[in-house]
Amino acid sequence: MKRLLVSAAVAALVMPAAAMAQTAAHDHACIDSECEMVSLFETPMAKAANGGWQGTESPRYGTWGFDLSGRDTSVRPGENFFFHANGAAFEQLVIPSDRTSYGSFPLLRELSDNRMKELVLGLAARTDLVAGSDEQKIADAYRSYIDEARIEALDAQPLAPYLANIRAIDSHEAMATYMGAHNGDFGAAFFGAFVSADAKNPTRHVVSTGHSGIGLPNRDYYLDERFTEKKEKYQAYVADMLTQIGWDNPVETAAQIVDLENRIAQAHWTPAENRNRDRTYNEYTIQSLAAEAPGFDWQGFYNAAGLGHADRIIVRQDTAMPKMAAIYAEADLDVLKAWQAFHTADQMAPLLSQRFADLRWAFRDRDLQGQPEQRTREKRAISFAEGALGEAAGRLYVAQYFPPEYKAQMEELVANLRLAQAERIQNLTWMGDETKAAALDKLNKFTVKIGYPDKWRDYSALEIRGDDLVGNAIRMRQWSYADRVSRLDKPVDKTEWGMTPQTVNAYYNSVNNEIVFPAAILQPPFFDPNGDAAVNYGGIGGVIGHEIGHGFDDQGSKSDGDGVLRDWWTPEDRANFVALTTRLGEQYAQFEPVAGYKINPNLTMGENIGDASGVAVGLHAYRLSLKGQEAPVIDGLTGEQRFFYGWAQVWQSKYREQALIQQVATDPHSAAQFRVIGPLRNVDEWYSAFDVQPTDKYYLAPEDRVRLW
Known part of the structure; x- marks a missing residue:
């Protein structure tokens, strides 16, 4: 969202x-007086074909950096150089069942994951880590995710306070305030607000705002008839998630949510329009934005987001804002509450019990991207721990592998x-x-x-507990968001990565x-x-x-x-x-x-x-x-x-x-x-x-x- x-x-x-593979041709490589036969089944792609790249050693391509046996020399270079250079490797390449793609980039990403697994599991096995250290926090982040018994016992409990607060919203103004309060947390919003370097004064930070509010990849999935089936599956997914959280009339409500998002999508700019740096820099104050796009409580939203004191707002999609605000004002409050509840559950689902995680995976990974199998909990736990303290994990990575x-x-x-x-x-x-x-x-x-950066990020203020997965995720999000908000109107640190x-x-x-x-x-x-x-x-x-x-x-x-x-x-x-x-x-x-x-x-x-x-x-x-x-x-x-x-x-x-x-x-x-x-x-x-x-x-x-x- x-x-x-x-x-x-x-x-x-x-x-x-990439595209599909063609016919294979096997070669071997020699350099100077040294010669080494490179069997196709020893090439990086072939070695990774049955379940992905294993181990923590970098792949080797031939004897001098290119895998000659991976070519398909039956394809003329001018007919298709991609297949000429890579076709035989593709003939052997099988996408692992828990992935949507495989090749050079995914192989190295998997290598990086394997290395992080070795580092994280090594930390999790130690009993001598200093309490409050980055290493201890990485280990605890992993432990919180891998504790399946606790996660299943809690089931939907971590979501309950959010749903209770959503049910208590009694006006459009209160909903706008809720959106702002959860801008750095789990939750949905018609608009997002964030702090970044000012494109016209890059030494300082500024607040930027852009449109949001939809759950499919972009507006085309709502408006292009080629994606009609995807939109229908999305509506069924919304209904299923509403059922899981006990929301009233889930099937009828899901249709109302998708109809709301369809109208939002019509107001959204196209992906190509969103690239244009001239058009996406539009300077406002909160007051001038409210005057131009009435129907949404902008001041309440920014106040709750901790940004109400900003004297300038850079609006990305300026012509969309009046349309979006009007859609918001016209929307039924009960539909807005259901929409908020669904998206909150959708975002939190990977951290909840298996019934939630499986439901989200089935739509977002299987139905949208064709992924046959969900990643194992251990793989997801490694990714969570590594993501929780990215640069702290990176410092360990660099010391060992760079x-x-x-x-x-x-x-x-x-x-x-x-x-x-x-x-x-x-x-x-x-x-x-x-x-x-x-x-x-x-x-x-x-x-x-x-x-790697010359100066590593300081995670001392971030609390991570080994028995609180959702709490860890909430604190991570809030800590990161608070850090960004604190930079408003302050100099940009050019050394950051x-x-x-x-x-x-x-x-x-x-x-x-x-x-x-x-x-x-x-x-x-x-x-x-x-x-x-x-x-x-x-x-x-x-x-x-x-x-x-x-x-x-x-x-x-x-x-x-x-x-x-x-x-x-x-x-x-x-x-x-x-x-x-x-x-x-x-x-x-x-x-x-x-x-x-x-x-x-x-x-x-x-x-x-x-x-x-x-x-x-x-x-x-x-x-x-x-x-x-x-x-x-x-x-x-x-x-x-x-x-x-x-x-x-x-x-x-x-x-x-x-x-x-x-x-x-x-x-x-x-x-x-x-x-x-x-x-x-x-x-x-x-x-x-x-x-x-x-x-x-x-x-x-x-x-x-x-x-x-």
């Missing part, structure tokens, strides 16, 4: 979906990527000198964070003008400290270039080197950029990951630009790393061929069809197959490296190739 709390200023790498030399190698890679980006900016033919100077200034001001070190991802944050690479992504297939440089530049180099590219994509380019949201382009250069990105969008609009579900380039544009930048800048940086020397030939492959294989390998991923459909409908990242194909078909060197011909499916004539950064 509070999805809007993710800042639009942050663009993450996030692994999206040696200092990895960070040093990454710093060298980043330096070459920045130099490559600078040279490419200087040589752009579509951009004038004035805008180039501003772009170079922004690049020079990039902050790079690698591995938005991801933990054990997260397999990376991101660009426009208000800080920073690129961030957590420790857990800095391993094969992204980064192999003992691997071939070409593969590393195609993998993690492409990722670095991707995140740098976000600083210059269709939205990131609206902020300057200091993170300030302003237009630093000349009108002519911006027009040239829009013309190029429009052409790129037209290419992606033709891609269809699932029959009937094409990529929406207006939603995925920023990530598509990031991928295009990642490949172009990564290849340029690889050449710089050679320092004028010829690239070695390994197993008959040139440096450029190995670079492109490295890029393709990191996007190995297979999704269940329903999860892929949801990804296409909601995710700003294109499906994995087209994260490979989309950027490469616009790179001249790819054509020469693999002899791509005009007769090949994904061939583009030179004049049709989009060359951005």
Whole structure:
């Protein structure tokens, strides 16, 4: 319900979906005088095929960083480079029954989970931990989740106080106050309020507000007839959850709740509109917002949320607010109370007895995403403990799994990527000198964070008990929310991280003008400290270039080197950029990951630009790393061929069809197959490296190739 709390200023790498596998072809890899046969059944994907990645050791891809036996050489590179590079690995890949996808990203996420399991279980087994220490809190968070007997005995008791308070609400004003009071807790709201860096004054914090109120992934699930069956299953789920909590007339009430959310969805902005950083920065006071969007007690809401003293509110979807407030004012209070009760139970269900956890899993994971089996309680307990004290767990992770030399190698890679980006900016033919100077200034001001934060988060004020699972979750949420509220009008701490070190991802944050690479992504297939440089530049180099590219994509380019949201382009250069990105969008609009579900380039544009930048800048940086020397030939492959294989390998991923459909409908990242194909078909060197011909499916004539950064 509070999805809007993710800042639009942050663009993450996030692994999206992939397509199905094709026919396999088995190869072996040799390097120099050393040769090692690599059986298909010893490759990372094959080893993970029957139940996921086991153990805590990083995967190994071939002998020099790329799994040659994972290719399908019966597929011409120009016909489908994704399958050419990955097809045989996909033939062996089986998605574990408790997952909706598998591949390079999920494998590393599972590796990270395995490592956290070892760390957490090790703590839980100790009797010498200092009371109140981070280690003790991690252990107690795990114990609280794994204590199934206590959870079953409590059943719905932890939910009862919430339901009693909801039943006691006697007016729309009281409901608005309740929403605000639970803004950092379990509960639903038409609007969310959060504290974040001010996009036009990035050194200070400000209150932002956006629309919320729906329980399906986004507005399309209510309004697009392709999702009619999902909406019907959702209504049945609402009725079942209301039945479980003893709410009156659950079937009739569920229909009223879904009808209410259908009207809310009609007022919501589209996912593509929500990306636009110009449109989502609208300055109000609480009083001016109340005047423009009457029907909702804004002052009561913000007061209860601890934000009533704010002198400025940044409203994300300004044109939606009057519509949403009117819907709220017109809604029957009993329906609002039932809607609040359902969403509170829905959010708390994973922490309650099995009847609640199973019900939620059956809809949200099985019906929406096609996941056949629920994750075991132990796996969920590890995730809960790790999430409770993310950086404290990350500190333990880094000490054991991230040696200092990895960070040093990454710093060298980043330096070459920045130099490559600078040279490419200087040589752009579509951009004038004035805008180039501003772009170079922004690049020079990039902050790079690698591995882990220099200063760890302080969890001393967070209470965690070994016998109070729901209480722990409530205190975690309230502690985190109170921390955010306390920052209002205070300086932004630029040293903070938005991801933990054990997260397999990376991101660009426009208000800080920073690129961030957590420790857990800095391993094969992204980064192999003992691997071939070409593969590393195609993998993690492409990722670095991707995140740098976000600083210059269709939205990131609206902020300057200091993170300030302003237009630093000349009108002519911006027009040239829009013309190029429009052409790129037209290419992606033709891609269809699932029959009937094409990529929406207006939603995925920023990530598509990031991928295009990642490949172009990564290849340029690889050449710089050679320092004028010829690239070695390994197993008959040139440096450029190995670079492109490295890029393709990191996007190995297979999704269940329903999860892929949801990804296409909601995710700003294109499906994995087209994260490979989309950027490469616009790179001249790819054509020469693999002899791509005009007769090949994904061939583009030179004049049709989009060359951005």
